[in-house]
Every structure is written in structure tokens, then in C-alpha cells.
Amino acid sequence: MGFKELDKVYDPTKVEDKWYTYWEEHKLFHGDETSKKKHYSIVIPPPNVTGMLTMGHILNNTIQDLLIRWKKMQGYETLWMPGTDHAGIATQNKVEAAIAEEGLDRHMLGREKFLERVWEWKEKYGGIIFKQLRHLGAACDWDRECFTMDENLSFAVKKVFVSLYDKGLIYRGRRLINWCPKCYTALADEEVDNVETEGKFWDLAYPLADGSGEIIVSTTRPETMLGDTAVAVHPEDERYKAMIGKKVRLPLIGREIPIIGDEHADPELGSGAVKITPAHDFNDFEVGHRHNLEQISVIDAHGKMNENAGHYNGLDRFEARKKILADLENLKLLRGERNKTVAIPKCYRSGDIVEPHLSDQWFVKMEPLAKPAIKVVREGQIKFHPKHWEETYFHWMENIRDWCISRQIWWGHRIPAWYCEHGHVTVSIDEPKACVECGSTNLEQEQDVLDTWFSSWLWPFSTLGWPDDTADLKKFFPTDTLATGPDIIFFWVARMIMASLEFMDDIPFKDVYFNGMIRDLSGKKMSKSLGNSPDPLWLINGVDGKDITAFSKVNPSYKKGVPAYGADAIRLTMVYLTPLGGDIKFDHTLIELGQKFTNKLWNASRFVLMNLDEDQPVLLLKDIPESNLEMADKWILSRLNRAIIEIEKSLHDFRMNDATHALYSFIWTEYCDWYIELIKSRLYDSENPEKQQVARSVAVYILDNIVRLLHPFMPFITEELWQNLPDVLHQESDVKSIMSQPYPKAETERIDASVEKDMTLLQQIIGAIRNIRGEMNVPPAKEADLIVLGASKAKQALIKSSSHSIQKLARVSHITFDNERPKLSATAVVQGMDIVVPLAELIDIEVEKSRLSKEIERIDKQLAGLSKKLSNRDFIARAPKDVIDKEKEKQENWQTSLKKLEENLQLLLQD
């Protein structure tokens, strides 16, 4: 015994950090841009610089790591590019909250000092998530770690801005945009969540200026009436047609505004007449354009009424609403109030109600960029997995609207545009000396910064060195797979495709894998604020309930703490549970699946390794003569190769869960439950060292394949086990690591259908005996005899040659054929043979009777259905021949079984 005996229980905490350090030290995560090998690259969806690891990251990064490790073992030069996003609004909000505790706000500090504070924050808290990702095992190339505000990435941003500006695709304009009064900045359409809310719908009466009557308008936002510049009715609306062209006197303000005819007014809705406020409503803005209406802002950027709001000036917008309603009520101009669900636009960062706000902003004209990006997906150059997300993509891209890219915050890439005192704009990568139009040297840079996504849409090539023509770009671009969540399909995925086609003249990636969302068991999205998400590091490293203080409303089940499941167990569980693109309802107890599997693998390996012997070398499979392989050996080799094919196919199709299932059942059911049990007698048979050696060698050969197949799924335990395998199995490599070993390839010549068929028979016989024993509650210690009736010569031979296995696995002493059967015996039918277990003193006749009756009833029922099918003339006439043959064969088999079972039951009833 020269092999190290493994611990009885696998402890991930003893293993995981050790191997991660080893891999990192030996540069096994490094992508070599000078390599001659084919490349495979992935860019990480950059987490926010202040981000913390969530369960969603666990799933997303496990999938990326799985792909990278799989491809690396397959011989590709792999690169997994890590990096973080500066996340403008989110990060600025965080730092502002932090300085608020010191009684400061950013304006007190000023731009420069404030940014210093953000950078300090970034240095301190940025990248924590990457320390956490290391615990997960992520094989990121940390030497290349990027940040969206790195010098070269910032240069890329400026270069892109100038290029699009020069092409006329970036413009500046006074538009109505989504404004968050809390974040004090413009937002893109995608940054606004429309939340259905119970609201009110008020009817207001506007008197006609000539005193001839009034017109009723309906609104959900009465406070904006101060900015009304018209009332619109449908031009075909008989009720109001005659009023078009007349004027109304706006209550409270007294301004005279026209009644106009416009199809925007829906006669079905409310009174059919609608107030028009071009400065505070997107529709009204359009109507205003059509009719040349004045745009009067009455709400300022802080959400307060402004000087145009008369004596409401200075009031908060919602207080103003109350006041205005009360005042109209007093004037008897408030004519109705109804409940109505309305979609309230909210800022996805702060949650504050977004205000349509008239201001000068920068925009990207998207349509010309979208066209080629639609094409590459439609033509299949880029494939989405699951495919149905392509529909969502097309729908958005075909109706794309211009992208508002300016943000009125400080943390981000400052827009490279300068204004002179005459209002001319100069756009340039470097600070210009003089205005391009008038030559003025009195220039001031734009105060606004760019939307965060304006840097992340360049991510697949800016991280590789663009705009320089780098070796990295040549080697690793376009990247291969993008794995991300469908929630950022518009924010990020679509824009990366557009940017890449525009600036690289190529697609950014070939496949996009959308992982599902992690929910809690009640189906709610997991989030820290809901307190329904565990900290993933608790699950990896374990935590005592006392230490859980991170969240205010922690799920009670975490208060007791959780054991150290280890990264491998979590990874395996996640991919086992994740259907292509489907959501996962998650609870930490589900990880027991992975934990148990980890322990099973560990112990199976422990068993195989403890049975090796230094004095008896392990034979390589190619050195074992075919004739020395027993049925069990051939069978497990056959099954291994089928599993390899299945895994390869599943991973290729991004069906990670199928690949995981294939591995799981191969390892647990076939290798552990059957193969290892079958070879035990050979392993223990020191009288027959040659057979022993073959059994040992095949067992460890399969184990070697198992750990390599499993490595992308469970990197740590497989490295630990692989390192413990005999050296003869290790292929030479620069660094001794499973990461440098080849991924198993299928050897189809090892697939042997006839051996599998024989094995099935054996399993069925053993299963039948076990079933009898189990139903009768026969203790394992009691051995029984076995009589097989009606077996063909071939089957007899097979049973004889495997008699030892049957005896061992089914706890049988003697096996005989065609003996007379004792009256008191339990019986089963397998492939037309009677399996008779004479257990006179062991069995309960009544139990056996009911067992047989139940079985007869079951087969009878099935047979009835089948007979009906086969007597259907249409079925015979129209179904394919092979289907009919199969059904007929089935019928014969069942009929035989039924007959035999009935005979057996009769024998028992005779007593």
C-alpha cells in the first residue's frame, strides 16, 4: 500500500483555497496571445465596481468557468477576461450616501474633491467581488483585469464619441427626457421602470374664453395644468368639432390657450378632450410640435414648481397637486374623480418618480447602428440560447429610439465636447486649443458625463486593447461566448453588437447564453433588500447563525447558519438545476444534492485508491488484452463512452443540466452502484493477482476519466483527486494539474451494445430477486437459493458466467436451472424466464400472493391498452412498421409474463 489514504469525509475547506492558489501561481488562467492554438474567449459581464457577489453571479460565473475550463482541456487557448464597471449613477449614489454621514454633499466638496472621494471608495471597496469569485473557482485571467475607467478604456470611449459625432450619429438637442430629480440626472428609456399603481383620474373644467361654456379635460397629473398650452380634441369628434379654433382660459393662471384638433385625443377616454402640456409629457411634446405650441416648464429639476407656476412656485410637485385640486374644487372646476391604474415611471436606481423634463442632452442616433446588428442575428452569425430571446431582440431593435447618453453626474467619462462663449461646440479627443468655428480660445468643457453603458458597449474589444491593433485583439477577438442575464439584453448585449459592427467591423461574440434568474421558493426574485438571498460566501465557507448580521431581514432559515458546502457542491447543484434559460427556485438546502454527490465521488475514489497496490502497477487500458476484460469491464467502458458523447453534445448545445445529469447518473448509478460492486470480488481475490490487476486498472482508468470529465463542473475536488491518481495516468504537461490534461474524447469502438444487453439481463435478474427480498423484508444476512426456469442455452451460459455477481449482489447461495420448483417460493418473470426464489421459511405467503396479484393487475391493464391499439385497423394500416413490430413484441413479452405469473399465483392458491 503506497497510496495515500484519503479522509473518510470530504472537507472542501481543506482543499479549495490550496488549489486556487496553486493554479494562480502557475499561471494556469493566463491566456497566451502568442499561442498557436485555436482560441476560445469570454469577457465577463463586468460587475459594478462596488458590487458584491450574489446568487445570480454564482450561476452566471459558474457557467462561464465551466465553458472556459472545458475548452481549455479540449486544447484551446482560453481567455476569460475579468473587469469591473464604474457604474456611474449607482456608485455616485453610494459615495454620496457615505459622505452624507459626514454631513457633506457633493456640491460642498466640488467636482474634483468629490471624484477623489469616489476613487478612494473604489480603491477600498472595488473588486471585492473578484476576491469572492476566486472562492467560486473562477479561472479568470487576473493579469488582465480591467476597469471601464482605465486610461486605455477611457481613450476608447472618447475615440468612439468623436467618431460617431463626426459621422453625424451623435447630436445634441433640447428634448424631453426622463429626469430623475433624486439622482439629478437624465436617464435613458431603459433606465425607467414603469410601475402599475393605483392612481386617480380627475376631470377639470376649463371655461371658454368667450364665456360661451366650458370644456372638460381628464388628467392624472393636474399639477401640470399650469403648463398647458392647448386643449386637444379628436378632429372627428362631433361633440367638440365646433369648438376647434376657440380658446379657453386656463384656470388659476388665466392664460388663454387654443382648442386644437389632433388625433392624439381619444374620444373614448375620459371626456374625450385632453390637456396638452408639451414640456411635461412625451405625447404632448409631439402634439406641441405638430401645432407649434409653446413649451412651458412648470416643474424644475428638483421636482419643485418653478416661477412659471404662479403662486405655486417653490412647492414640491406633489404638494402642488393637492393644492391645485383644492383650489379648483373651491372654484367648482373640479368635476370628477375616478380610480385608475396608471403606469408610474420610476428610476431604476433611486426608485424616485421620473419626470419628463425639457433639457439639452446628447443623443446617439441608433437606427443606422441597429440595422446591421439585426442582420447578424437574423442570419445566424450570432446565436442566442435559448433562441426565443431573439424575438425580444428584434422587436426592440426594429423599434429602436435614440439613446440619451448624457448624465448630469460627475462619476464617469466626461463628454469630450467644449463650448466657446458663442455657443459653438468643439468635439475632440484631446482638449482643443481653439473653437473649430470661431477660433475662440475661451473654451469650457461639457459638464455632463456619459451613460455608463457608453463604455460597456465597447467591452469585448476595449478590454483587448482597442483602438490599438494589439496582439490580444488579433488572438482573442471576436470572443466566442457571452453568458449573461436577459435583463440586460437591451442595455448591453444589443449595444455591444452594434458597437462591435461599427468599430471592429465584426461581431463581438458568436453565442449568447442567457441564464435564468434565481428566485426564492415563493418565486420572488432574490435580492438583498428583500432579505431572501443568502450571501454566497456563507454557502461556500459556512457560517454560524450568530455571525449573520449582514442583512436586516435575514431569512429565518439562515439564522441557524449553514454548513460549508464548498464551491464544488454549489456549482454542481446550480448547473444540475439550470435548464437552458429557465429560472431557478433556490433554497440552500438544495445544495445538499451537490454536497452528497461530492462526498460520494470522494468515497468512491477513496475506495479505488485504497485498493491499489504499489507492488502491482496499474496497467494502461491499451496494455490490457481484450480477452482479459470481463463483462463488467467492457460494460463500464461502453457506458463511459456513451456518457462522454452525451456530455459533449449537451455542453455544445448549452444544455448544462443535461450534461450534469449524464455525469451524475453515470458516476453514481453505473460506476458506484454497479461497477464497483461487481468488481469487489476480483479486488479482494489475492489468489488471482492477474484478475485483480485488471479490475484495479480499469477501475482507476474510469476514475481518471470521471475526474477529468467532471473538472469543469467541480474544479477543486477533481484536482485533489487527480493529484492522488497514480502517475502513470498523468499525461505530461508543463504544470502538473488536471487543468493541463485533455478532456476525455469518446472512443466509439468501446461502445458495445451486446455487452450492454447482457448486462441489462443481469441487472433485471438481480433486480427481481432484490424486489422479492425487499417486499418480504428478508434480512440481507439470510441467503436464498435461485432457480431459473426456461432459460435458453445462451442465457444459461451468461448467468453461469456471472453467477458470482448474482450471488453477491442479490445475496443468493446456489443457482440452479430447470430444477423442480418448491411449492412455497416467490417468483418473478424476467425476459420470459421464471425467477424462482424458494423461501419457504422466509416468505409470507399472503404477502407473496398480493405481490403477484398486484403485478398481474398491472400487466393486465397495460396489456388491455396494448391489445386495443393492435386491434385497431387504422393503427396497423398507418403506423410505421417498426413501431408495430415493437408493439407486437411487447405484447408477446407481456403475455408470456402474465401467463407465468398467473401460473405461479395458482400454485400458491392451491394450498
Added chain:
RNA sequence: GGGCGGUUAGCUCAGUUGGUUAGAGUACUUGCUUGACAUGCAAGGGGUCACUGGUUCAAAUCCAGUACCGCCCACCA
């Protein structure tokens, strides 16, 4: 309002192009400290595949509709 997804065992989920006796893990029942593993072994019970109709020789699977759940998009003020 439009679009997309879902509804299969108590729970979490598989089920690829229609043809299996509808599966896995877990939970449950029973028997086992069987020379790797009680985080284990063996056996067992449990499903009218949401509902209704249609296509077909044949539907969990294809089509239409209904109900419920979820997500996304949209200017009904």
C-alpha cells in the same frame, strides 16, 4: 394594450424531431452499521402531465381557446 415564457410526484425540476411501463433529486414508508460512503445501501408507495376542444392510427409532446403565475415592451392623457 401588445409580446414572450411557464403550469408534469408533497417540494425543486428533466422529458430534444409526436410512438418509454412519464423520469431525477428530495421528502415519505420498510429493511439494513453488507470489509468506500448512514452525506450510505436495497426495496416500496406517490402523477387523470392546469383545463377545454381539435389534428393524428397514436398527444405530456403539435394546433386553437380558457384559467392562473411570471417577465418584457407600450404615450391611452
